[in-house]
Amino acid sequence: MNQGMFDDLNAQLDAMSPEIQGAALISNEGAVIFQEGETIADQRLIGIAGAAIMRLAEHISSGLAECPAQEISVRCDRHTALFMPVGADALLMLVLSADTDTRPLARAIPGMVSALG
Template identity: 90%
Template sequence: MNQDMFDDLNAQLHVMSPEIHGAALISNEGAVIFQEGETVADQSIIGIAGAAVMRLAEHISAGLAECPVQEISVRCDRHAALFVPVGADALLMLVLSADTDTRPLAGAIPAMVSALSQ
C-alpha cells in the first residue's frame, strides 16, 4: 500500500465512521509505515505492540480450528484502538471513540483495501 492508497482508505473510512481520530499502517515487523491524525506519541512502541498483538492473535486463532483473525480491539474509557490485517504483511490501526461499534469497520476494511489495490 502506498501513501495515496492509505489516504484514499482513510477518506472512505472517515465517511463510514466520523468517530475515527487517527489511523496508522503498521508492517508485520512493527514499523509504522503511514500515520494520519491522533494515534500515539511513540510510533515505535505502537508499531511493535500492534505487530506482536496480531501475531499472538494469529497463533491463538490457529488453535481454534483455523479461525482467521479479523480484528483486535483494545478499549479504555475514552478511546478504542482497532487492529485489522490488511494483506499478508501489514495491519491497519484505527483510533476511535470508545463507544464506536468497530464491527462494521472491521468487516469493510478488507474489501476496501482489495478495491484500492486493483
C-alpha cells in the first residue's frame, strides 16, 4: 500500500465513522509505514507491539480449527485500538473512542482494501 492508497482508505474510513481519531499502517516487522491523526506517542513501540499482537492472534487462531485472525481490539477507558491485517505484509491500526462498535469497520475494511488494488 502506498501513501495515496493509505490516504484514500483513511478518507473512506473517516466518512464511515467519525469516531476514528487516527490510523497507522504497520509492517509485519513492526515499522510504522504511514500514520494519520492522533495515533501513537511512540511509533517504534506501537509498531512492534501491533505486529506482535497480530502474530500472537494468528498463532492462537491457527489452533482453533484454522480460524484466521480477522481483528484485534485493545480497549481502555477512553480509547480502542483496532488492529486488522491488510494484505500479507501489513496491518492497519485505528484509534477510536472506547465506546465505538468496531464490528462495522472490521467488516468493511477488507473490501475497501481490495477495492484500492
